[in-house]
Amino acid sequence: KQEVTQIPAALSVPEGENLVLNCSFTDSAIYNLQWFRQDPGKGLTSLLLIQSSQREQTSGRLNASLDKSSGRSTLYIAASQPGDSATYLCAVTYSTGNQFYFGTGTSLTVIP
């Protein structure tokens, strides 16, 4: 059974701080890994997609890295803002166009 774990489960930081969210997966033979954002009462917003052959992806203040051999990914958020407050989910797929296995999520609160 593929398991995806995210640490910490919750994180509270003051505005402006840089932070790192962690994701680990038990089966390293992934096809790709994706980071999502989920706002309370809302759906999923895709943030970054990393193919298994890639080491990192960047979008604005977000940087996601992938270490497939160790089964880990990190999401780095620079200069955090209150608007970044949300739950962040990582998910992996093991074959092209197939189901996602989601992590448990990290609930982020950025304090103004």
Place this chain on the structure above:
Amino acid sequence: GAVVSQHPSRVICKSGTSVKIECRSLDFQATTMFWYRQFPKQSLMLMATSNEGSKATYEQGVEKDKFLINHASLTLSTLTVTSAHPEDSSFYICSARDLQGTGNTIYFGEGSWLTVV
């Protein structure tokens, strides 16, 4: 870009009634759609894989007679929660696989919040 639309986004129904959630691919054909649910403070879990023109494949522990899935066209899959109970209250979200374009990209719908009272 490709968009997957889910409807309704929120629904409240009485215990014992049935409710239908629609998942539409708006500008691509989706032979395969996936249905997930998320209970409070838990991760999203795959419920079933919906294949156009054939029966859905359900994950272990998901009652196929309770969660009816119909994928009658290449752009629409529906999930019907039959005889809903309060414990079925959850966030349901679909995703659709686009085989065209760059190939094999999966797009997620906005999700549907079901509350059974």
